[in-house]
Amino acid sequence: MKRIGQMLGAVTLSLAVQSVFAADLGQDMETLENNYELFQETQNTQQALTALTAMQKAVLDAKQSIPMKLIGQPDNSPEVLGYRKALDGLNTELTQTLALVKAGNLQQAHEQAIPAIDNMRKANHQKFR
Template sequence: MKKLIISLLISGAAILTQNTMAADLDTDMWALAKNYKAFHKSENTSDALKSLDAMKFAANDAKQSVPNKLKSLAKDDVQVVGYQAGLDALIAEIDKTATLVQANQLDQAKNEAKNLLTIRDENHKKFK
C-alpha cells in the first residue's frame, strides 16, 4: 500500500511539473487571442503591457511545440523552421508594440498591433 501511494505521489508530481513547464499549443494560441482582445480593450499602459507580456509568454511557450501538421517532421525541416520564424516575427511585433506603449503612445500601439493579426493569418494558412 505504501509503494502504491508513493508511486501515485511521484506520478502526480511529474504530471504537475510537466504541466507547469509548458502549455500545449492550443492553450498558447487561446492565450494569444484572449490577450490580444484584452490589449485592444485596455485604457492604460499598465493593462496594455500586462496583456502584451502575456502574449509574449504564450508565443515563447508555443515555440516549445509544433502544430499537429508538423509533428512528424524533424526540427530542422524547412516547415518547422518556418513555423519558428513565424513565432519569432510575432514576438518581434509584440516587442515593437510594447515599445510604443512604454512611450505612452497607446493609440498608435493599438494601430501597430493590427500587424499581429496579419502575422497570425499568414501563419495559420501555412501551419494550421
C-alpha cells in the same frame, strides 16, 4: 508477438506525447487570443502592458512545441523552421509594441500592431493550423 507489443507500446507513447504537446500549444494559442482581444479593446496602459507581456510569454512557450500539422517533420525541415520564424516575427512585433506602450504611445501601438498581428495571424494560421 513480443515485438508487436513493443511496437504498439511505442506508438501509444508517441500519441500520448503528441497530445500533450498539442494541449500545451493549444493553451498558448488561447492565451494569445484572449490577451490580443484585451490589447485591442483596452485604452488602459497597464492592461495593455499586461496583455502584451502574457502574449510574449505564450509565444516563447509555443516555440517549444509544434502544431499537429507538423508532427513527424524533422526539427530542421522548412515547415518547422518556418513555424518558429513566424513565432519570432510575432515576438519581435510584441517587443516593439511593448516599447511603444511603455513610452506612453498606446494609440500608436494599436494603430501599428493590430494590422500587423492580424496579417501574421491570417498568414500563419493558413500555413500551420
